[in-house]
Amino acid sequence: INTTLQDLQLDYLDLYLIHWPVALKREVAYPQTGEDMLSLTDVPLSETWAEMIVLKEMGLTRHIGVSNFSIKKLEEVTAATGVRPEVNQLELHPFLQQWPMVDYCREYGIVLTGYCPLGSSDRPANRIVDGEPKLFENEVIRTLAQARGCSAAQLMLAWAVNRGTSVIPKSVNAGRLQENLAAADIELTEQEMKALRELDLQYRYIKGNFWCLEGSDYTLESLWDE
Template identity: 40%
Template sequence: MNDTLTVAGGGKLPLVGLGTWKIDAAILPDLIVAAIEAGYRHIDCACDYGNEEAVGAGLQKALQQGLCRREDLWITSKLWNTYHRPEHVRAAAERSLRDLQIDYFDLYHIHFPIALEYVSPETRYPPAWFFDPSAAEPAMRPIAVPQAETWQAMQELKTAGLARHLGVCNFNISLLREITAATLATPAVLQVELHPYLAQTRLIRYCQQQGIAVTGYSPLGAPSYVPLGMATSEEDLLSDETILAIAEAHSKTPGQIALKWNVQRGVAVIPKTSRVQRLAENLALFDFELSEPQMKAINQLDRHRRFNDPGHFCEAAFGAFFPIYD
């Protein structure tokens, strides 16, 4: 099985990447080097993660050690919600490029279909969700910027050579159709939450019909969300009896089975790990295949359980009811 997806425009997106959300900046430089030594070529980043400078330090160390060439890497980043007005898009992208110490993105996404009031980098960076965290009652401040306007401004990054491919995160089919119809520019990649408890089969089918590659974040399900109160320990996919039985049959870990299920559907995955020993494990997905009955059994685990839902966490944590999937 190939270990890359061909993206519209001819790029090769590695099917397994390293997610950097919630990884401590203090350990990231060495972790990036270890990941590249282990064989990773796909690193997924974002302004909002607050650790792009640390990723950049790791990338430079790996390049200086001759572990790979820049052209061997696939570096993804994302436009944050407070930079959706067209006049802010390029400056936001250039800041991430400086922090990552690279000249271009292989892929640059709109992070959420959520436009918030601009917060200058001099005021706070990364800006996060609150407009003013020091306010008596801090809250998000949504603004009326059509997603198509932001998407059109993103096209200029490609024209300027700052991004080789452009994509969107957390968009549904209606939004994909809307921005494509308004701008005549189809996203090269859609990144969404995807794991056996949230299979999103119709969304993947639509994207594959339209030539949109798909990347699944949180491919192991609940673990990143339990400490945030956005999932419970009882929702642990890696303890699911079906996953455990299939893992035993292949002499693989439950995590490898969950990742393989997505990869075998033609979906790239970006599992997060802070543990060097897990890096090789998450890459070791191409020496076995899940049978058709095993794939069907995992498909049947779908609970439509979305852990990363602004319709829930924005109101609970950021003082604004902001559903985007309803």
């Protein structure tokens, strides 16, 4: 965190996250083989979370959270330290609605932030699966957006906000940034929310298989606890 603060020329961060529930060897940013990774037996998530708590106590970050954590992993770090993550950042969109997590975070006051709220169509080609469902081509989304006079992107962002989650859409286009912000003012009807809820496919665009390297202890099942 000290390197990050120096790079950003800041005294503290507003929010610091454990980005994935995995452990890497020192100096490894992007593992190439399983040898670059450490098991969660060697580096338990609870120990990493305990250090995050210390960073907050030192004033180096105002808030601490996690990303891509299952309910089981949230419970694990909370039980070990007595401190619950303030944020959990997950892939969330109409094709991956994760209602059990939404309900859990609402119950325990955890801010749930959705990444890939529009499907992340600009992600690297090697992470795109042939034949995967496309949010912008979905007829229900297109019809609802047209009836409202908004874009499909605005409809999906409004859906996320209307169910009490925050969203982090990516854009470098000024017009789209304004469009994204305007989506926060759209209040969807109960009927619209119901129609969108029926689109849930439990489909992940970011599967996390890049962590499941040969020779590592990680599998998709252990990553997501599914």
